[in-house]
Amino acid sequence: MLDFAIYSITIIAVWSVLALSLNIQFGMTGLVNFGQILPFALGSYAAGISASLGYPWWIGALAGLIAAPLIALLVIMPAQRLAQDYWALITLGAAEIFRLTVLNAPALTGGADGLVVPRFIDPTLAMSVALAVLAVTFLLAQRISSSPYGRMLRVLREDEILASTLGRSPIRYQASVSVIAWMMAAAAGVTYAHITGYVAPSSFTVTETFIIWTAVILGGPGRNIGVIFGAAIIQLLGVSSRFVAQWIDLPPDLIANLRLASFGLVLVLMFLYRPQGLIPEAKQVHDAERN
C-alpha cells in the first residue's frame, strides 16, 4: 500500500508539472495548445536518446531543456500571423508530426519499441525528484501569476488588441510564455523517462494532451494550485480504475475506454456548469494600506 501511495504521488507530481505548464499558456494567456504532450515527449526522448548513446543523465536533461524552447519558437512562428484559433491546429499537428517521426526513425528512437532509460531504483528517490521538479515549477508559475508579466499575459487572454494599443507586442509575450511552459513540460518529460525507465511513442498521443487539458479545466484555469488539484483527481481516477476493474469483473480494455469517456464527461460538465474550475482564479485585490 505504501508503494502504491509513493507511485501515485510520483505520477501526480509529473502530471501536475504538465498541468502547470498548460496553465500558464492557456489559463493565464489564453493560448490553446492542443499539443502540450510534445515538449513532454521532447524531454523524454532527450533522456532516452542520450542514454542510448551512453551519455550521463544530465546530458539528456540539458538536451531536453534546450530542445523544448527552440522547438516551441519554431512551432509558434507560423502562428504569429494567424488568429489564436489556429494555435490549436498548429500545436496539435506539431505533436503528431513528432510522434510519427519518432515512430518511423527506429535507428535513433527505437521506433515503436521505444528506448530503455536508466531507472530510479529507489521509488522514494523517484518521488522526491518528481516532487522537487514540481516545487520549482510551482514557484516559477506562482511568481509569473502574481507579477506584472502575468498581469499582461491575462490582458492578452482577455483582449489582444487592447494589449497592443497599450504598446505591447502580443507575440513577444506569447513566445516567452511558451518557452517557459515548454521547458517545464520538458523537465517533466526527463523525470518521467527516468521514473518509468522506458520511452515509447504510445505514451505521447493526443489522448495524453487531452488528459492534461482535463486536469486544467477541472482544477481551475488560471489558478496554479487549482490545476495541481485537477491533475491529482484525474490521476487518482486513472489509477483507481484498476481496483474498480478487480471489484466489478469487466475486461481491462473496456475499463480503459470507460476511463477516457469519464474524462470527456468531466470536461463537458465543467464547461457547462463550472467553467471557472473547482478552484477558480483568484481576484488580485489591491490593498491601498500597503502602499
Place this chain on the structure above:
Amino acid sequence: MLSATDITLSFGGFKALRGVTIEAKPGTVTGLIGPNGSGKSTLLNVIGGVYVPDSGQLTLGGQPLPLGRPDRVAQAGIGRTFQVPRLAHRLTVFQNMLAGERDHCGERVADLFLRPGKVKAQERQASERATAMLKRLGLGHKANDYAGSLSGGQQKLLTMGMLLMSDPAALLLDEPAAGVNPVLIEQQVALLNTLRDEGRIIILIEHNMEMIADVCDRVFVLDGGQVIAEGTPAEIRGNETVIRSYLGQPANS
C-alpha cells in the same frame, strides 16, 4: 503636431477613405464629425495602426509613424480608446490601470526573476499613480471591482485612465460620450480640458454636438471618406454643406 496626409484606404471595392488630410496641434482638441459610415473610426484605426492605409503618411512631431503596428504607435506616444471600451474584463479596475504602465520592468522575464527589487519599486510607483488617477476619475471606490462589472460610462472612464497611465502625447478618443450619462459627460469634458491644458494632442470622434462645441478648438467634417469642411465649431455650425449632409435643419426653421 500629429498629421495624417492624403490617407486612402479601400475595403475590396469600397473606398472608405479618399485622400483624407487632417492635422492636430498640441494643446488643442480636434473634433472629427460626420454621418455614420463617413470614415471617422476608420481614420482613427489607420492612425492607431489597426489598419494599414493604401497610401498616405502619418507623422507625430515631424517623425514618421509606423503603419499597421498598433504596439509601436502606442510606444510612440499615441493612446487610443475604442467606441466599445476594450478592457480586461476579468481583471480588477486597479489591475487594468497597472496594465497601462509604460515599459514596466516587471513584464520582462529576466528582470522579474533577477531583479525583484527593481520590479517592486516600479510596481509601487505605478500603484501610487493608478490610485491618484482613479481618484481623479471618480473610480477610487471601484478599484477592486472586476472591470467587466462597471457600467458602460465607467468603463469609458477606465479606458481613459489606462491611457493616461502611459502619459501619451496624443489621445485618439472614439465617441467617449456615447451612451454615457450627463454627469459623467461633464466629468469627461472637464478632464479633456485639463488634458488639453497639459499640452496634449487630442483627436475626438463624437456625435454629441454640445460636447464638440464645448471642447473642440477645430473640427473636421468627414463624409463619404473625404473631408468636406474644417474650421472652428462655430464656423462648422454655419457651413451649408455640413448642415445638408450631417447636422440638418432645426425642425422649427
